[in-house]
Amino acid sequence: MDTLARLKSGQLAGTTRLTLSCGLTQFPEEIFELADTLQILDLSGNHLSSLPADLGRLKHLQILFCSNNDFAEVPACVGQCPQLSMIGFKANRIAHLPAAALQPVLRWLILTDNCLEQLPEELGDCTRMQKLMLSGNRLTQLPASLARLENLELLRLSANRLTHLPDWLFTLPRLAWLAYAGNPLPDVFCTPHEPGAVPDIDWTDLQLHKRLGEGASGVIQQALWRSRQLEVAVKLYKGSMTSDGSPLNEMAACIAAGSHPNLIKVEGRVSGHPQGSPGLVMNLIDPSYxxxxxxxxxxxxxxxxxxxxxxxxxxxxxxxxxxxxxxxxxxxxxxxxxxxxxxxxxxxxxxxxxxxxxxxxxxxxxxxxxxxxxxxxxxxxxxxxxxxxxxxxxxxxxxxxxxxxxxxxxxxxxxxxxxxxxxxxxxxx
Known part of the structure; x- marks a missing residue:
């Protein structure tokens, strides 16, 4: 029996975590029967465009994921959930973030890969915010109120339309992880001091073997570099937006980083891939690491x-x-x-x-x-x-x-x- 059927039959009574990804177009009312226990609700990968106006009945809800749906705005009703500290609406088509959706207890907000052109000044009132992920939107500026986010530690701004970075950004006392690539910033923010150079390695010179791993930005496979008779790792980039930014920018930074004993060595850049996929050929890491x-x-x-x-x-x-x-x-x-x-x-x-x-x-x-x-x-x-x-x-x-x-x-x-x-x-x- 699938999860939705179990929910409707009452078999999930008392659960603290619920994941439903089954083509939903409406919020199942049976979820409210879990109001006394539900802490984590994941509705990602459906076709939802709204949530119930009385969502606040989920009084113990702490984490809500609604990524990969059809929302055009963050529903204001999420602001009624008194303990909701983490909200994720990645990869929708959100163009509006209402102030009513924001709770002072919010610590982690994910709005990556949407259509936001501006943010409400009230976002600066979320002073417990630690992680704010906004890459892949259409933001041209940031509210000055964000200077009040003294607990903010991670900020993702890549692939927006920002033409400058505000001075207050460089004074946030707890900020430690910042990404802003892929914005129309001045050239000095878009190129390394000295561009790195690596040779092109033809795709036909690589014999792929087993897959070593896959991340948000690409797939890594072990391969034989035929002309060198050398076992290497080949990373092919997906070219799509991640929570951190553009995989193509990642590739440029890897090349510009140069050689260092504590960096994974880049042997070259893949050329001639049948689908035109960008990629890098890198040193194969010893499995003892x-x-x-x-x-x-x-x-x-x-x-x-x-x-x-x-x-x-x-x-x-x-x-x-x-x-x-x-x-x-x-x-x-x-x-x-x-x-x-x-x-x-x-x-x-x-x-x-x-x-x-x-x-x-x-x-x-x-x-x-x-x-x-x-x-x-x-x-x-x-x-x-x-x-x-x-x-x-x-x-x-x-x-x-x-x-x-x-x-x-x-x-x-x-x-x-x-x-x-x-x-x-x-x-x-």
């Missing part, structure tokens, strides 16, 4: 999830910190803001060697001493500081100097934080 952590959960919101038994010796921690700080310094020397400096984007093994990847949120910024240039780098320095703090929590021995550096990196005064060159100097000094 493992993901350092999992991505944030609903509960952790903006923090990665580590294995409960994971711990680091001081030597391993120091080695990882030096490696990641060094590669971040190189990226910023090249005018690249990674935008997603997280443990879940790091591969490592127990000796402390690590590889940093996933450029899906990467952006370029100018090589000058402007507020934007200094602020963007130090926003990412905060991300490094949060990462370092997570590692220090998992080290059984006190490391006072690293702890002091960590505090300097996360201090609320953005411009008082050290730059990455200073961070590297502190780690090797």
């Amino acid at each position: 493992l993901n350092l952590a999992g991505p944030p959960s609903f509960a952790s919101c903006s923090r990665d999830v580590y294995a409960d038994d994971l711990s680091f010796t001081p030597g391993v921690l120091q080695r990882m910190a030096q490696g990641i700080a060094s590669v971040a310094a190189q990226l910023h020397d090249h005018g690249i803001n990674h935008g997603d400096l997280y443990a879940h984007n790091i591969l490592w093994h127990e000796a402390g060697d690590c590889l940093f990847g996933d450029f899906g949120a990467a952006c370029f910024y100018p090589a000058d001493d402007s507020l934007a240039a200094r602020g963007i780098e130090r926003i990412e320095v905060r991300a490094f500081g949060l990462l370092l703090g997570e590692w220090l929590e998992r080290c059984p021995e006190p490391l006072d100097e690293l702890a002091a550096l960590q505090q300097a990196c996360v201090q609320p005064d953005v411009l008082a934080r050290p730059g990455f060159d200073e961070v590297v100097a502190s780690l090797v000094g």
